[in-house]
Amino acid sequence: MEVAAYLTEKAHSVSVVEVEETPFRRFLGERVGRALMKMFENNRVKFYMQTEVSELRAQEGKVGPPPLPSIPALLGPVLPGAVPATGFLRQSGISLDSRGFIPVNKMMQTSIPGVFAAGDAVTFPLAWRNNRRVNIPHWQMAHAQGRVAAQNMLAQEAEISTVPYLWTAMFGKSLRYAGYGDGFDDVIIQGDLDELKFVAFYTKGDEVISVASMNYDPIVSKVAEVLASGRTIRKREVETGDMSWLTGKGS
Ligand SMILES: Cc1cc2nc3c(=O)[nH]c(=O)nc-3n(C[C@H](O)[C@H](O)[C@H](O)COP(=O)(O)OP(=O)(O)OC[C@H]3O[C@@H](n4cnc5c(N)ncnc54)[C@H](O)[C@@H]3O)c2cc1C
CATH class of the missing domain: 3.50.50.60 (FAD/NAD(P)-binding domain)
Incomplete structure (x- = not known):
């Protein structure tokens, strides 16, 4: 898109x-x-x-x-999804999963001690979602993982614990997103979708697992901060429309 x-x-x-x-x-x-x-x-x-x-x-x-x-059509890009270009590793001894991704641990270490990987090509345990093994192909995640891999190469013993965060711009409008919304079962929307000025909270059961917004700063960054602190955001907290508890501003 x-x-x-x-x-x-x-x-x-x-x-x-x-x-x-x-x-x-x-x-x-x-x-x-x-x-x-x-x-x-x-x-x-x-x-x-x-x-x-x-x-x-x-x-x-x-x-x-x-x-x-x-x-x-003069140009017809076909974009049916991305696959990792890891075929060259098949004879290396580094484990790949069935889709060609490189599984790493929290320290971004591959199946071979001392060999690290980061970015779109890896799957890793997402600490914030019960160490569920995921692939998150976003710039912020590649950056955070590269940093953790480098720290471990320098024997500084770091673990990946970031909350996924992405932004993208289309037609001059910024979409922001934080969390990991796979498997959401409800969406709570505040603001005005027609005006493209909204925040959408994605919930699973009673818990907010991700958030997206357009023209609604700084909500997504605030949610990312709260989730990174280890606090769970409950569905009822975002249903009222009063976000003052999150932004620190009076309603
Ligand atoms: C169209 C598009 C739009 C995107 N928009 C956003 C966005 O808005 N926000 C966001 O957060 N993320 C976005 N992303 C995702 C973001 O670009 C990636 O998550 C990020 O670039 C991953 O970084 P990386 O270093 O893992 O991989 P890459 O940036 O893909 O870098 C891998 C590099 O390795 C090189 N390479 C591959 N094989 C070999 C080899 N055998 N030997 C040597 N070099 C090799 C490649 O040429 C490439 O330069 C977008 C991606 C695409 C494709």
């Missing part, structure tokens, strides 16, 4: 072909996904939703997955 947003500044028209019903649905939920989809549509992006790409056919300057070979 970031590529699509960028291309609107360069291309005559931009089309997104997507297997899901709503973009960002699994990551941000149905309602936030729809609001962002509208933002893209308002910026001339055309969506072909619930369309699975199994092949691309070019015809008279147009390209598309059958039965839609009708999207004008």
Whole structure:
């Protein structure tokens, strides 16, 4: 989606072909996904939703997955997800999982003592979610992991304990996100989705596991700070709409 947003500044028209019903649905939920989809549509992006790409056919300057070979295209990036480029490690003795990721421990050490790895290519135990083994392909996480790996290479005995945090910008609007929302079962939204001025709390059971916002600073950073302190945020605390306990400002 970031590529699509960028291309609107360069291309005559931009089309997104997507297997899901709503973009960002699994990551941000149905309602936030729809609001962002509208933002893209308002910026001339055309969506072909619930369309699975199994092949691309070019015809008279147009390209598309059958039965839609009708999207004008000079450039057709295909972005079906990322896989780690770790094939060159297969003979090295460093363990890889079935998807090619490099499992590391809290010190970012691979299966070989003294050999460390960090970034998009690793899975690691997420301390803040009961050491669940995860892959988090974001800039902040790669940075934090690289730091921990370097400290351990210098025998400083550091462990990765950061709360995942990311921001991205599309059409001049910043989306911020903190936590690890995989498996959320409810979304509590405060603010105005139509105005793209909102905060969305993702909950699992009684617990807030992640948060996303647009034009609602400094909520996401504050939530990240609270989660990093080890405190659990309960669903009822974010349902009222009064965020003064979080931001330190009177309501
Ligand atoms: C389109 C796009 C948009 C993104 N937007 C955001 C965003 O808004 N916010 C955010 O937080 N994150 C974003 N990310 C993710 C972010 O870029 C990554 O999480 C981050 O770059 C990971 O850093 P890394 O060092 O692990 O890997 P990389 O940055 O991918 O660096 C790995 C480097 O290793 C090199 N390499 C690979 N194989 C070999 C080899 N065999 N020998 C030598 N060199 C090799 C590669 O060429 C590359 O330069 C985005 C990613 C993409 C693709």
